[in-house]
Amino acid sequence: MKFLFIVQGEGRGHLTQALTLEEMLRRNGHEVVEVLVGKSSSRTLPGFFNRNIQAPVKRFLSPNFLPSADNKRADLGKSVLYNLIRVPEYFRSMFYINQRIRETGADVVINFYELLTGLTYTFFHPSIPYVCIGHQYLFLHREFEFPEKNALQLSMLRFFTRLTSLRAKKRLALSFKKMSDDPDQNISVVPPLLRPEVTAIHPEKGDYVHGYMLNSGFSVSVEAFHNAHPEIPLQFFWDKPDTEEVTRVDETLSFHQIDDVKFLNYMAGCRAYASTAGFESICEAMYLGKPVLMVPAHIEQDCNAYDAAQVGAGIISDSFALESLLSFSDHYSPNREFVYWARSSERHIICELEKLFNPQSIINLPTLTNYMPI
Template identity: 25%
Template sequence: MDERPALCGRCKGGNLPGVAPMRIAYGVHGYGRGHASRALALLPKLRERHEVLVLAGGDAYELLRADHPIQRIPTLRYVYGPNACCCHLKTLVRNLPAAIDVMVGGPCLENTCDILKSFAPHVAISDAEFLTHRAAAELGIPRIGFDHFGLIAYCRFQANWLDRPKLCVDGWTYRWLVRRPERIVVSSFYPAQAWYPGVRVVGPVLREAVRTTAPIDGDHLLVYLNQARHQFTPQLAAALTTAGCPVRIYGLGQRKAEGNLSFRPTSNLPFVEDLAHCRALLCTAGNQLVGEALYLGKPVLVMPEDTVEQRLNAAAVCRLGVGECVAARRLDPEAIQGFLERLHQYRIRIRRVVAEGWIDPYGVLEESLAELKREVQPDPTLAEKDA
């Protein structure tokens, strides 16, 4: 039985009357599946009214290319060391050429500008995709920043003192990369207060499959790893083997089952069904997946990656009382078993937290599009396509 409250009782704000059709360039950061999952939720609604071209690389390109018009562009990535932790030095070295390209107007930025000139969008939406942001800014195309990372750049948050210097650096870097969009929308499963003018904080963007799949308290523990080849360590495998229940793992692709561990291929609808029918979720601390899990009433055990954004998300999980946080190196059979024994109290808390309501991201996005349509005229050289 689906015990979720009606959607209208959970989300504040509604869709506006239809905005006049527009051409929209939609940049999606390619690392992991969270950014692409937001796009999967938004694109069908946007394409009902508008002409949309997606710009993405990495994981997002692979996930979106079958169903949506898309152009491949480079993407920033984290680099992992042999201990399955993010190596900050290697990550910096790996991404430095892209940063230099943006600074000097190199071939990557020029190529992205050429894509936008050809498509001639009225507005650019960017989910933490810096090339789309910078190219649109260069061409005078009004922009909407729509992601979760904006929470670090534009909002007040609770963080430990050790993370605060890194948060300042990350926030400054993000603002430097994207410059100042005309509209900023931050999607988050937990509340945050904006300190930057004009910032709107909304709830998670829920895919249609998530909205329409009835949750069931099943037997299996669902595991999702966004960089499984680094994160699925022998220690994690041993801990999951002793979980005392079936475990379904996404991120490693399909392979032969190992005891109670079954390995599922990358997918959309089958993953949502496994999420809706699971006992609980074990995952990294990405905002998008945690938000979907909470909507479906699933407690979460998060293993944050070595980034301050994920540590903020993990701290929010604990602060809201909807699950637990454990460092990957400390995940053992006792941690998993203790978490599973406390599921009932987390389910109660999830119902209370989510019933308070999330601001509807679709309504806010359509409102932003309507405002920009009225307020800003695109570059005349781009407007030729409307003639």
């Protein structure tokens, strides 16, 4: 089968998921003919994605959240106004998406949580079926537990998630744990999409704290901890424009531009990991046995963090309170069941896709007991 990917390109999570799924599909005899990435004008595609994706990449303008004045959490009001003003531009993007769906010859579209995909299928009615994939589709699952957060924001999050998947043939919900499917919401629960580099690397316990922040405003709390504890090495990654590849503050604190090879190597050797609660990097830390401090930057990440805490991944904070992370790391116990679950990802996801679009190719899934611990 020929697949067209449409990817929400903010942060690194959906991009790494797209890279992983492309490799899985190619390994199983399928083809990805093109990748469309929705991006804001303020961010560039990270180099690791451009270097590793096999299919041609095209970009289009897509809605995004604007950060608050301190560049930490998203500013919901400002984001809504900003995106409403740009509705004509987004409609042109939908026209372009519809054109690419028709012209690429794809048999199936895979949507990685891009809002304009659902709206394109609502307004233009492409004939090519599509599947949505992402952790966010668990928010529509009847058994998902939400944190005690603002009810209106949670409702808006669920509404947004529905918009990204309007008229979808299936929602594949990436999950930290095995759960039953939810046929009423057209949801199949599948393991996370971990890159082969993650499953192949050998983790070690170093002396430094590794971290990633989508919004660079969180660097203030990292620097405050560093000033109080200069003896503890910190290696943080950020998505801050117009900075050097490495901003070296001193011998024990550096900020790096996002590079996935370097990022993963630092993950494998760290003592603990601090993050703005993106699903993908939490999964990587869990697989490598690293305790996590989760500092959500918006309501979606609030839900990610709460879900991850339920399975023992780590602790939640409203700032990079690294003292708490180091204390937690002293008694942290890795979740071995997550490793078995994550290792079954390819067979689950390829089976779901082939079952939907090529029923003659259905494969038998192994039980989790077939997987041996690392």
